[in-house]
Amino acid sequence: MDYQVRKIPSYRVIADSGGSRYRFFCDLSGAAVCTTNPIRALTADEELTLAWEREGKERFNMCTRCGKWVCNAMYNADVLECVDCSPWEDPPRFCQECGAIISKSETYCPKCGALLRYGGT
Numbered sequence: 001m002d003y004q005v006r007k008i009p010s011y012r013v014i015a016d017s018g019g020s021r022y023r024f025f026c027d028l029s030g031a032a033v034c035t036t037n038p039i040r041a042l043t044a045d046e047e048l049t050l051a052w053e054r055e056g057k058e059r060f061n062m063c064t065r066c067g068k069w070v071c072n073a074m075y076n077a078d079v080l081e082c083v084d085c086s087p088w089e090d091p092p093r094f095c096q097e098c099g100a101i102i103s104k105s106e107t108y109c110p111k112c113g114a115l116l117r118y119g120g121t
């Protein structure tokens with residue numbers, strides 16, 4: 001595994017009987033995105049890496065412009081940038097595959113799982 005890219009969002013450690021839980025926060029909204037299961041490793045550094053690699057990372061998106069880790073709601077998947085760098089101009093309203101109404105910012109259709117495309121592209 002290559003751990004050279006160590007940038008992670010802000011986090012907080014919560015002591016738990018089974019180890020340490022890590023709570024990760026969206027760099028943009030500051031919202032708590034996820035809290036990991038208790039993790040125990042030899043060093044705090046290792047725990048953090050495990051927490052992030054195993055459970056944190058998949059809930060986040062990295063802005064390719066500013067490098068922030070943001071939650072799905074703060075990510076413009078069309079250009080792979082956070083909404084701070086690239087605000088939505090035309091969020092999708094319907095799934096092009098099944099016609100489901102999209103009520104909030106989603107990358108994939110909650111009904112059929114199709115990748116949603118943003119207007120004008």
Ligand SMILES: [Zn+2]
Nearest residue numbers: 063066082085
């Ligand atoms: Zn950004």
Ligand SMILES: [Zn+2]
Nearest residue numbers: 095098109112
């Ligand atoms: Zn759909």
